[in-house]
Amino acid sequence: MTKKNIGKDNFLNESIHDTFTNSNQEANGSAIVVGASLSGLMTGIALSRAGMNVTILERVGAKPRSGAVLQVDSGEIDRTKTAKVLRELASGGIRSAEAWASIQYRLRTEAQADPKIDLRYDTRVQTVNQDNDSAWVVTDKDETFHGDILIGADGHRSIVRRYVAPHKPNATFAGYLIWVAIVDENDIPKEHRPSLDAPKFSMPDGIGDFLLGSIIAGENGSHALGARRLGWAWYDNTQNDLLRRLGCVERNVVRHSLNALDIPEQTLVELAEKASVRWPQPWLDATLHSIKTRNLIGTPVSEYVPDTLVKGRIAIVGDAAHLPTPLTASGFNASLQDAATLAEYVVKGIQGAAAAKALSKYESRRLKDVRQIVQAGQSFSRSFGR
Ligand SMILES: Cc1cc2nc3c(=O)[nH]c(=O)nc-3n(C[C@H](O)[C@H](O)[C@H](O)COP(=O)(O)OP(=O)(O)OC[C@H]3O[C@@H](n4cnc5c(N)ncnc54)[C@H](O)[C@@H]3O)c2cc1C
Structure with missing residues (x-):
């Protein structure tokens, strides 16, 4: 496997590379991870640290995607070195608000620099299965990948979940959506840009709706005046008819997000109009700028309470395993604990029957x-x- 890199990473801390290099152990079996978003990348990195050879399969291309602002915990409950890493x-190990894309970029850079991780984009998994010796997936290119274990990190519409929990395969629409966007502070008038000591998080009440606003670093990591970005998430329970009409929600299942270009002009x-009577500055200008430039996305919220996380050699992590409303600010943080916990149990070996035992311990713990x-x-x- 060749060592790959996607260029200079302004964020990446040299000491993390050292920690990874030093912690790599002798190969300890192999894992297939389905999905290369935050949860899949963290799981791949954690399993590699546990000595495994890991193949991560992602259905979409490597082109950077945008996303919401995530609140990352400071990690008081992190029990293992892998969780801390x-x-x-x-x-950076502090409680902070981070752009999804910044986290994804740093994790992806780390995974691509890791010789024990084979990260493949444009590869959609179509079926999963297992026997006494291995677990495997078959992709849309008719390729089969085998591993000692298989981990589904394939999000809210997980196909691995359908295999692990066929009695409860779908997450359920929660009856509202969140409009999300990230705006450069230079795109709003200077007089409305927040001061350096403005609170990093705001939660203004609307008329029935509410908004979470976060001030985050610029793409280059700078918190200097003029370099920052404003992330906002507007909880809206009045768009359900639209979501159903456009096929984003069918019955009680979310099919896809409402992309900017598909949002009707009206x-x-x-x-x-609603923003103008609801939100104070700087959030008013930030929301209006996103609306005017169609730089926003509507994410229908769904929820999933799991009964089970594991079947034999196959397990689920992240949003595939548990889907809380984003208001809990816990989906990412829980995914990190999933990845670290899995690594903790597989590191003792997963040969033969030990694979299912290790995953069963992961389930008991999580x-x-x-x-x-x-x-x-x-x-x-x-x-x-609603
Ligand atoms: C608006 C919003 C705000 C949020 N705020 C917070 C917060 O403040 N704090 C927090 O902790 N969490 C937050 N979350 C949750 C957090 O974003 C997720 O829990 C976290 O990113 C983990 O997602 P994931 O990787 O499990 O799933 P996803 O991001 O959905 O990734 C699944 C991946 O699997 C791929 N995939 C799917 N099917 C297949 C297939 N068949 N084959 C191959 N690949 C496949 C997809 O393309 C995708 O890349 C928020 C979420 C939203 C929507």
Whole structure:
């Protein structure tokens, strides 16, 4: 396997590279990970640190994607070195708000520099299966990949979940969406840009709606005046008919997000009118700029409380395993714990029957916690969702 790199990473801390290099152990079996978003990349990195050869398969291309702002915990509950290393990669080990794309870039750079990780884009997994000796996937290119274990990090519409939990295959629409965007502070008038000591998080109340605003570093990592970005997430429970009409939601299952180009002009006009009477500065200018430039995405929220995380040699992690409302600010943080916990149990070996035993220990450790995380957000969803 060749060592790959995607160029200079302004964020990457040299000491993390050293930690990884030093912690690499003799090969300890192999893993297939489905999905190369935050959860899949963290799982791949964690399993490689546990000595495994890892193949990560991602259905979309390597082109950078955008996403929301995530609140990353400071890691008081991190029990293992792997958890600390993953958090260091995600946020520098401090409680902070980070752009999804910045976290993804740092994790991806780390995975691509790791000789034990084979990261393949444009590869959609179509089926998963297992027998006593291995687990495998078959892709849309008719390729088969085998591993001692197989981990589904394939998000809210996970096909690995369908295999692991056929009795409960789908996440359920929570009855509202979140409009999300990230705006350069230079794109709003100077007089409305936040001062350097402005709170990093704001939560202004709207008329029935509410908004989470975060001030985050610029793409180059700088928090200097003029370099920062404003991330906002607007919780809106009035778009359900639109979501159904455009096929984003069918019955009680979310099919896809509402992309900027598909948002009807009239919806944008109404959003701008609502923003004008709801949000204070700088969030008013930030939302209006996103609406005007169609730089926003509507994400229908769904939730999933798992009964099971594992079947034999196959397990699920991240949003595939547990899907809380983003209001809990816990999906990413829980995914990090999933990855670190898996690594902790597989490091002892996964030959033969040991594979299923290791995954079963992962499930015992994580299931109660992740159920509680999702359930904690459901009381909000029940009152806000329609
Ligand atoms: C608006 C918003 C705000 C949020 N805020 C926070 C926060 O503040 N704090 C926090 O902790 N969490 C937050 N979250 C949650 C967090 O973003 C996720 O929990 C986290 O990113 C983990 O996602 P994931 O990698 O499991 O799933 P996804 O990001 O959905 O990734 C799944 C990946 O699998 C790929 N895939 C799917 N099917 C296949 C297939 N068949 N074959 C191959 N690949 C496949 C997809 O293309 C995708 O890349 C927020 C989420 C949203 C939507």
